[in-house]
Amino acid sequence: MVNEKDDSQRKKKESIVDLSKFLDKKVRVKFQGGREATGILKGYDQLLNLVLDGAIEHLRDAEDPTVIGDETRNLGLIVARGTAITVVAPSDGMEQIPNPFANADE
Numbered sequence: 001m002v003n004e005k006d007d008s009q010r011k012k013k014e015s016i017v018d019l020s021k022f023l024d025k026k027v028r029v030k031f032q033g034g035r036e037a038t039g040i041l042k043g044y045d046q047l048l049n050l051v052l053d054g055a056i057e058h059l060r061d062a063e064d065p066t067v068i069g070d071e072t073r074n075l076g077l078i079v080a081r082g083t084a085i086t087v088v089a090p091s092d093g094m095e096q097i098p099n100p101f102a103n104a105d106e
Contacts, residue, residue, distance in 0.1 A: 048082030
């Protein structure tokens with residue numbers, strides 16, 4: 001006799017991240033590999049796949065790839081794969097600060 005669990009007794013997996021308060025608001029997303037994009041969050045799922053409307057990619061500086069430059073590229077409507085996302089943050093109230101761990105000599 002096999003001990004089978006009923007589907008109604010199984011706990012539904014819920015995402016640990018609640019992005020519902022960011023729906024239809026501008027968010028900044030950082031990806032593995034260093035790419036960054038900003039757009040209006042239109043949807044998401046439990047795997048953190050995101051749908052961004054009016055997305056803009058923030059390009060790296062050609063001379064110093066560790067710095068995000070002023071240059072951007074318009075992407076439009078995108079689906080960002082959750083496995084590649086490292087940070088999701090609201091655009092309002094976010095500012096870039098200098099890296100406190102970087103050597104001041106450089």
